[in-house]
Amino acid sequence: MKTILLYYKEISSFNAPFSILIGLLFFFLDQSFLRGFMLSFLTGGMLLAIYLYEKKYREKYFFYFNQGHSKLKLIVLAQILNVLVSIVLFTLEKVYYGL
Numbered sequence: 736m737k738t739i740l741l742y743y744k745e746i747s748s749f750n751a752p753f754s755i756l757i758g759l760l761f762f763f764l765d766q767s768f769l770r771g772f773m774l775s776f777l778t779g780g781m782l783l784a785i786y787l788y789e790k791k792y793r794e795k796y797f798f799y800f801n802q803g804h805s806k807l808k809l810i811v812l813a814q815i816l817n818v819l820v821s822i823v824l825f826t827l828e829k830v831y832y833g834l
Contacts, residue, residue: 739812742809747813
């Protein structure tokens with residue numbers, strides 16, 4: 736589990752900045768920052784993060800493979816964690832704004 740969380744942390748270091756920029760774009764277009772952030776965090780930001788991680792840290796996949804994790808398994812588990820984070824944030828948004 737530690738290796739999966741390590742991968743999630745590394746992939747999120749690419750995903751989060753891009754998603755924040757998209758969230759700011761949504762905010763300036765009179766939309767919800769959080770909705771724009773989460774939309775990007777789950778879709779385009781994740782795809783971009785996977786691509787950039789592949790380009791920069793291609794050799795790290797050998798480490799994960801030696802730990803018993805395939806690339807597909809890592810990507811799927813990272814996306815599942817993204818969905819869980821998004822559910823929590825959307826729930827907090829609804830509680831905070833009372834929607």
